[in-house]
Amino acid sequence: MNTMNNMNNYGLDIWSNNNFIIEDGQIKLNYKSMPSILQITEDIRSSDVKGPILLRFPHLIKKQIKTLYSYFDKAITKNSYKGKFHAVFPLKVNQFPHAVEAITSQGTDFNYGLEAGSKAELILAMSKTPSGAHITVNGFKDKEMMTLGFMAAHSGHDITITIEGLGELETIIEVANECNLKVPNIGIRVRLHSAGSGTWAKSGGMDAKFGLTSTEIIEAVTLLRNEDMLDNLTMIHFHIGSQMSDIAPLKRALREAGNIYAELKKMGTSSLNSINIGGGLAVEYDQHTHARSRNYSIDEFSSSVVFLIGEIMNAKNVSHPDIFTESGRFIVASHAVLITPVLELFTQDYHERLLSFKPVNPPLLEELIYLDKQLNNANCVEYLHDALDHMESLLTLFDLGYIDLQDRSNAEILVHNIMKKALYLNTTYSTNELAQLQVRLQERYLINASIFQSLPDYWGLNQHFPVMPLHHLNSTPFRAASLWDITCDSDGEIGFDPEKPLYLHDINLDEEEYYLGFFNVGAYQETLGMNHNLFTHPNEYTVYIDDTGYKVTNGVESKNILDILASIGYDKSEILNKLKTDLSKSEFSTEKEKDDTLAKLNTFLKQNGYLRTTN
Ligand SMILES: *Cc1c(COP(=O)(O)O)cnc(C)c1O
DSSP, rough: OOOHHHHGGGHHHHHTTTSEEETEEEEEEEEETTBHHHHHHHEEETTTTOOOOEEEOHHHHHHHHHHHHHHHHHHHHHHTOOOOEEEEEEEEGOOOEEEEEEHHHGGGGOOEEEEEHHHHHHHHHHSSSSTTTTEOOOOOOOOOHHHHHHHHHTTTTEEEEEESHHHHHHHHHHHHHHOOOOOEEEEEOOSSSOOOOOGGGGGSSSTSSSSBBBHHHHHHHHHHHHHHTTEEEEEOOOOSSOOOSSSHHHHHHHHHHHHHHHHHTTTTTTTTTEEEEOOOOOOOOOOSSGGSOOOOOOOHHHHHHHHHHHHHHHHHOOOOOOEEEEOHHHHHHGGGGEEEEEEEGGGGGGGGHHHHHHSSSSSHHHHHHEEEEEEETTTHHHHHHHHHHHHHHHHHHHHTTTSSSSHHHHHHHHHHHHHHHHHHOOSSSHHHHHHHHHTTTTTTEEEEEEEHOOOOOHHOOOOOOOOSSSSSSTTTOOEEEEEOOSSTTTTSEOOOOOTTTOOEOOOOTTOOEEEEEESSSSSSSSHHHHGGGOOOOOOEEEEESSSSOOOEEEEEOBBBBHHHHTTTTTHHHHHHHHHHHHHHHHHHHHHHHHHHHHHHHHHHSSSBBSSSSSO
């Protein structure tokens, strides 16, 4: 069927940005030695690692940083733009140590800096920003946080604190008057009247949570001038929201912010030299052509920004400012892949091995046996119709008491089989009927992972993430699939959506493993993930690929069960002692059996909470 054929590569050409390719039936990294993800996974699992695995690929972060800088540099050259381009990484998008390590190390050639939105992130930025790179600070700040900003400036960091309101400017002035530390650069977040687009658009617009109105901006300049601090004002900033689907609102925001910048220059803000356009650059998450998530490319994005700012400055005769971006999602989304083993396929209860025929079967059942055996490409649609018809009659016969439960069970298994085979064999007809059959026949794949922990934006915002098997990619998947996670919460499910169908393979898990990969999960998912049912972060590894192979480093195992309990405030030894005492008090046939049981308990508590015995 057409829909299926479209899914043969799982939309790789739409979402993967050439980062991955399919070869020999497996998905591989499209880089240097091109290892397959299955091989890396099996390599890691060979040392008894169980449960979900998060792989980080630093070369994909480098690729994004390089792309961002090169497109802006290209636009600057093309437009004879006089300002420079700078970028910082907003830590809120991924603060995990091995992600930040990859970001800062891959970004050194570009002088790539960090953005902080809280005290903890500012401390992280102060300790991890490579020397000479920028730090920008956004979000609500108290006097302590401002003082930290002064300390950062005094330690030699190139830091800009963006004020979100006049109160924050007063706090900066207070700190400046109270201590002799170097004053950081000051930025002003402007409250734009043009709003953003996309799910996260609340960051822009008149009713936005952040930013100064034009009246407040004039007041801020007066205040700074009176305090003799106007030279510290270097930047204006806006951020219209994450995952911008449409470029039009950004253009409106740029016109507005550009004019504010030019007006401020005319008011004599001689040190003002930068416009910070925030983040929002979108990532393609969709696997189906009709559902693409953005209407622009990085080329159009960078060209529009540079062209529009240049045009406004030229018209107002103001020199071109430096341009800052704080794109986060665009930089890190692609670097992480979540791998989940499949534990179970639920409709195995219709398995052929459960057929149990009698020496003499009802004639209609004999008919079904015949249809099942003789089904082929040419007759599959016709035989399918016959089978469905027979099923109706058999059910009626059952209601009237003419066939027994075993006959009915045999009939259900056979018809299920015929439907499955017909869907698989049929390559010529794409009918509504078959599409509906597919939904009815959907298979539930139980994955060893928690959606709440690893794909929280699916749960919270219905954000789709590209998903596909790591192997079997040279055979056609024909099972309409829904995915269930191992939390005991019914929201832990990614249902089958006929509009954006997912097809997977029919695998006998007793004979082989089956792994699914979720892609583009490197932005926001890790810190937003929650320990619902006490499932913690997956096992995590950083993979460096070179010309001859790959190196797996920075292993962080999922928390073990006792540590999970300790992390929410329980006393580990109290729990351990209670369990041991209770067990010791009970009867065992031998002393050895008791010791063995206690040893087993010890082992279990030191393993992570994901399922082990099956996959
Ligand atoms: C969240 C945020 C960003 C990052 O946005 P992305 O959509 O991830 O690029 C940048 N700047 C500010 C001020 C933010 O709040």
